[in-house]
Amino acid sequence: MLSVKRILVTGGGGFLGSHLCEKLLSKGHEVLCADNFFCGNKNNIIHLYGSPRFEVIRHDVTFPLYVEVDEIYNLACPASPVHYQRDPVQTLKTSVHGAINMLGLAKRVRAKILQTSTSEVYGDPAVHPQRENYWGNVNPIGIRSCYDEGKRAAECLFADYHRQHGLRVKIARLFNSYGPRMHPNDGRVVSNFIIQALTGKNLTVYGDGSQTRSFCYVDDTIDGLIALMDKTDDGFIGPMNLGNPTEFTILELANLVIEMTGSKSKIEFRDLPQDDPARRKPDISLAAELLKWNPSIALIDGLQATIRHLKGVIES
Ligand code: NAD
Ligand code: UDP
Numbered sequence: 001m002l003s004v005k006r007i008l009v010t011g012g013g014g015f016l017g018s019h020l021c022e023k024l025l026s027k028g029h030e031v032l033c034a035d036n037f038f039c040g041n042k043n044n045i046i047h048l049y050g051s052p053r054f055e056v057i058r059h060d061v062t063f064p065l066y067v068e069v070d071e072i073y074n075l076a077c078p079a080s081p082v083h084y085q086r087d088p089v090q091t092l093k094t095s096v097h098g099a100i101n102m103l104g105l106a107k108r109v110r111a112k113i114l115q116t117s118t119s120e121v122y123g124d125p126a127v128h129p130q131r132e133n134y135w136g137n138v139n140p141i142g143i144r145s146c147y148d149e150g151k152r153a154a155e156c157l158f159a160d161y162h163r164q165h166g167l168r169v170k171i172a173r174l175f176n177s178y179g180p181r182m183h184p185n186d187g188r189v190v191s192n193f194i195i196q197a198l199t200g201k202n203l204t205v206y207g208d209g210s211q212t213r214s215f216c217y218v219d220d221t222i223d224g225l226i227a228l229m230d231k232t233d234d235g236f237i238g239p240m241n242l243g244n245p246t247e248f249t250i251l252e253l254a255n256l257v258i259e260m261t262g263s264k265s266k267i268e269f270r271d272l273p274q275d276d277p278a279r280r281k282p283d284i285s286l287a288a289e290l291l292k293w294n295p296s297i298a299l300i301d302g303l304q305a306t307i308r309h310l311k312g313v314i315e316s
């Protein structure tokens, strides 16, 4: 029998957060979404407003929050390089002060708390594919550091609140996730390429396009996050990789998007941004073993759904 939980989702107005709120509501839970809408969008969650089990508060997690909940999913943080580099100090504060406040809240109400960390904690990885026991290769003072080091500090805080205060914590390391409700202008590669292809602009490939990423469809990501939170063995805190292990070069992705949209767009090469990781692919054997989780949606199917969504955004 389902026990209804009161669940706080920070960053619930963003891409992943909105899908998470929707999924948790469909499971019968009460969901409180806290977002300062720095880069989220109310349109992502407006369809949930009619539910009496859904509530939204405009709140910045760098400030304390006093509510009563059973579980917390801490997603609040800009995720695309364009957004997190717009106000790097605020990005770092969001990861660090936000983690402290949400952990303090979890401690007071004895809630279980999950952190959405990232493959960026591996930096430009010297080990391939990346396993959870790899400590990473991160520039501490570069343009990506506000995000990478903020997320690393947050992982440290989660582990220490667990050791020091006995908190029930979970750390998920998400690899590139994509799907409907990605912000059309947030500069991430999947949304950029699709928008460019649909509007007849050149696809902007940074560097020579030989760098790789592994793209996980949002539904798979959300299933993984909930499975990790619900894992009953509370001694397990992670970190756990969640991502799709099928690796593509950025050039392959560009060509696939052109083909799937039937676009006449061409590819245009631009400078590679500083510290852009050359390779990224998760080893997900831990998630497969402990959660029986494996992504099931192939890139071509996920791209189809994302193209449909972004076509709708452009038309409206
Ligand atoms: P997103 O940018 O779409 O959503 C983030 C949300 O957090 C936005 O709604 C934003 O307004 C909100 N936010 C930012 N700062 C805040 C603050 N100080 N207080 C309250 N809300 C704040 O990003 P996303 O793709 O949905 O990512 C969600 C989480 O997952 C992030 O923590 C991100 O680091 C992590 N993650 C995402 C990916 C991915 O590929 N999407 C990969 C790795 C990790
Ligand atoms: N906090 C919060 N909500 C709560 C409890 C705490 O936002 O319900 C914040 C509060 O701002 C505090 C932080 O969490 O500074 C860390 O709390 P903790 O109890 O761990 O430490 P302390 O209060 O001693 O700083």
Ligand code: UDP
Residues within 6 Å of the ligand: 080, 081, 176, 187, 188, 189, 190, 192, 193, 204, 205, 206, 207, 211, 213, 250, 272, 273, 276, 277
């Ligand atoms: N990228 C690109 N063209 C774009 C946007 C991104 O070639 O218009 C590249 C970027 O340099 C990186 C990869 O695509 O190598 C993924 O970028 P994204 O910003 O989506 O996520 P990241 O994994 O770098 O955080």
